[in-house]
Amino acid sequence: xxxxxxxxxxxxxxxxxxxxxxxxxxxxxxxxxxxxxxxxxxxxxxxxxxxxxxxxxxxxxxxxxxxxxxxxxxxxxxxxxxxxxxxxxxxxxxxxxxxxxxxxxxxxxxxxxxxxxxxxxxxxxxxxxxxxxxxxxxxxxxxxxxxxxxxxxxxxxxxxxxxxxxxxxxxxxxxxxxxxxxxxxxxxxxxxxxxxxxxxxxxxxxxxxxxxxxxxxxxxxxxxxxxxxxxxxxxxxxxxxxxxxxxxxxxxxxxxxxxxxxxxxxxxxxxxxxxxxxxxxxxxxxxxxxxxxxxxxxxxxxxxxxxxxxxxxxxxxxxxxxxxxxxxxxxxxxxxxxxxxxxxxxxxxxxxxxxxxxxxxxxxxxxxxxxxxxxxxxxxxxxxxxxxxxxxxxxxxxxxxxxxxxxxxxxxxxxxx
Numbered sequence: 001x002x003x004x005x006x007x008x009x010x011x012x013x014x015x016x017x018x019x020x021x022x023x024x025x026x027x028x029x030x031x032x033x034x035x036x037x038x039x040x041x042x043x044x045x046x047x048x049x050x051x052x053x054x055x056x057x058x059x060x061x062x063x064x065x066x067x068x069x070x071x072x073x074x075x076x077x078x079x080x081x082x083x084x085x086x087x088x089x090x091x092x093x094x095x096x097x098x099x100x101x102x103x104x105x106x107x108x109x110x111x112x113x114x115x116x117x118x119x120x121x122x123x124x125x126x127x128x129x130x131x132x133x134x135x136x137x138x139x140x141x142x143x144x145x146x147x148x149x150x151x152x153x154x155x156x157x158x159x160x161x162x163x164x165x166x167x168x169x170x171x172x173x174x175x176x177x178x179x180x181x182x183x184x185x186x187x188x189x190x191x192x193x194x195x196x197x198x199x200x201x202x203x204x205x206x207x208x209x210x211x212x213x214x215x216x217x218x219x220x221x222x223x224x225x226x227x228x229x230x231x232x233x234x235x236x237x238x239x240x241x242x243x244x245x246x247x248x249x250x251x252x253x254x255x256x257x258x259x260x261x262x263x264x265x266x267x268x269x270x271x272x273x274x275x276x277x278x279x280x281x282x283x284x285x286x287x288x289x290x291x292x293x294x295x296x297x298x299x300x301x302x303x304x305x306x307x308x309x310x311x312x313x314x315x316x317x318x319x320x321x322x323x324x325x326x327x328x329x330x331x332x333x334x335x336x337x338x339x340x341x342x343x344x345x346x347x348x349x350x351x352x353x354x355x356x357x358x359x360x361x362x363x364x365x366x367x368x369x370x371x372x373x374x375x376x377x378x379x380x381x382x383x384x385x386x387x388x389x390x391x392x393x394x395x396x397x398x399x400x401x402x403x404x405x406x407x408x409x410x411x412x413x414x415x416x417x
Contacts, residue, residue, distance in 0.1 A: 001127050004171040008138055012112055028270070032091035036108040041119070047085075047105040048123045053416065056126035058109060060135045062091035063329065065097055066307075067155050068132035070210040070401040072102050078405065080412050085124050089135060106358045109137070117143040127319075128413045130154060136175050145178040150413045153182040154404055155207045157350060158189040165192060166368050173198075180411075183404050187351050202407070204353060205400035212307070212335035213398045216391075219336075220308035221286040224287070230294040235374070238306045239267045239328035240319035242276060244343065248317065249280040250367035256374060257296060265300040265309060267319060267328065274301055311336040315377055317370075321345050321363075327352055330361060337391035339383060341373050351397075360389035 022030035048054070054261030055075055059065040065088070075084060086103035088094035098106050110116035117139040129144050129151045144151050163169040164176060176182065176198050183204040184190060193201050237248055245264065251417045252262060264284070266273055277299055278284055285295035287302060300309065310316050320326055321343020330352055340361040344350040355361040364370045377383045408414065 001033050004168070005138070008044075008171070009113075009342040016111055027181055029091045032095060033108070036091065036094060037110060040107050040110060044105070044120070044123050044199060048083075048125070052083050053081070053414070054085050054124050054126045055079065055128050055130070055414065056085045056087070056124055057103075057130045057132070058087045058135065059093055061088065061093035062096050063093075064132040064135075065093050066211055066329070067206070067208045068130070069102075070207050070214065071130065071132075071154060071404060074401055076102055078409070081416055082127070083413060085126070108179075109140075110139040112139045114139050114143070115218075121147060121149070127415065128152070128408070133157065136172060138175060141175045141178060150180040150411070151178070152404070152408075153184075154204070155177055155400065156182050156184045156189060157186065158184065158192045159348070160192060164196060181407060183400070183407075184357065202403065204403040205397055207400045207404070208329065208331050208351075209394055209398045210401040212331045212394055215307055215311075215332065216394070217336040219311055222308055222312070224290060225309065225312055227292065228290060228298060229261060229312060231259060234263060234312055235260060235315045236263045236265070236310050236313035236316060236333070237317040238265045238310065238319060238332070240264060240317075241323050242273075243322035244282055244317070245277055245280055247322070247343075247364075247367040247370055251371045252281070252297070252376070254367070256357065256371060261294075261296060261298070263298045263300065263309065263313070265306045269301050269303065274299065298354050307332045310338060313338050315339055315341065317341045317372060319343070330355060331394060334360060334390035335394040337387045339377055339386040340390060341370065351407045352389065355390065355393055358389050359394060360386055360393050362386070 014370055019030045019033055023034045032058065057068060057072055059068055072084060083104040086106045087109040089109050094106070094108055100106060102134055105376065110120050121143050126149055129149055131151065131153050141151065156166065163172045173196050180200065182193065182198065184201060185206045187203060190201050190203055237244065264277060266277060274286065281297045283295070284297035284299050285293055287298060287300045309319045310333040314336045318327050318330045318333065318340055320328045326345045327342045330342060330367045333340050334355060338354065342352065342361055342363055344365050345365055346356065346363065352361065362373045364373050377386065
């Protein structure tokens with residue numbers, strides 16, 4: 001264990017050094033990562049000046065925040081006398097949600113060292129800590145255990161390749177044993193955890209289903225988008241990367257554009273990527289320059305619209321399936337009853353596997369298959385069947401938030417003291 005902790009601490013220090021070098025080289029995300037942590041302590045001290053009890057919720061990035069959002073909102077409703085402290089590891093989460101009104105204080109998670117963990121917890125004094133999906137920071141979890149602060153993992157998902165299940169993963173298995181409860185997404189996760197002696201586990205499902213179900217019940221209107229639409233056949237391509245955009249361009253200019261509009265919401269909106277999209281789609285108009293037009297191709301050059309944008313589509317394309325990381329959130333279009341098209345790399349995502357098996361999502365290998373999939377959806381019966389499967393899939397899997405909140409209330413972790 002001592003060697004593992006030494007190597008872990010070395011890895012943390014090396015990571016900090018690499019990010020520092022990237023920040024010095026002008027990398028925007030790295031610079032934000034460094035600067036956000038430099039101003040953390042005085043802001044945290046001021047925010048925690050009162051003795052009001054606190055709940056600490058940690059999300060790695062924007063996707064995990066959206067996943068945990070139903071729990072955050074339920075905590076705000078059920079425990080209005082508590083402060084909610086929300087932390088992010090990544091700038092892509094913090095920079096987008098740093099002003100979210102549902103939390104009392106939002107900041108970066110300090111680098112995982114014993115001193116930082118002690119200082120952070122000493123100021124926040126949480127009655128309960130919640131980690132969303134993953135991110136098992138050793139020193140923070142050890143400090144929480146030492147302070148007897150209950151720790152929950154929500155929407156967790158485990159795979160046999162993870163460190164917990166390796167012969168050399170004892171340090172991380174110990175962290176799981178010290179968590180009060182793990183709420184996981186699937187039976188595979190329960191089996192893996194039971195095999196290493198972790199019994200405080202419940203199959204609750206994925207809180208993202210509750211999040212997207214709420215979007216369906218309370219749809220957000222986008223007047224500028226509504227004014228830009230002029231046809232029914234709108235394809236919204238969300239969270240796209242270059243490989244996705246190249247396939248879409250081949251389909252679009254190979255005959256796909258007839259009678260359609262295309263809305264692209266790329267995963268990254270930095271200048272170089274937007275310029276690359278413009279080279280692939282010369283007639284594209286950026287949302288920031290829309291000015292009342294109804295273009296064939298509209299590129300969303302901001303962050304935060306996508307979940308509401310999908311409801312204006314007839315067909316949705318979810319990006320990431322041609323890259324190593326895999327596809328992004330396909331539940332957002334599915335909740336509106338939209339057939340979902342994805343690339344071939346999706347097998348590490350439980351919800352994608354299920355929706356593909358149910359035939360509510362269509363997998364394509366290249367631009368030719370993309371064209372065939374979209375053409376096939378011109379058939380009203382096939383379209384209606386695929387759309388209904390997608391919508392029902394979300395409805396059938398909601399409810400994780402209620403299970404988790406029921407546990408928190410039953411255990412009485414949160415008091416007014």
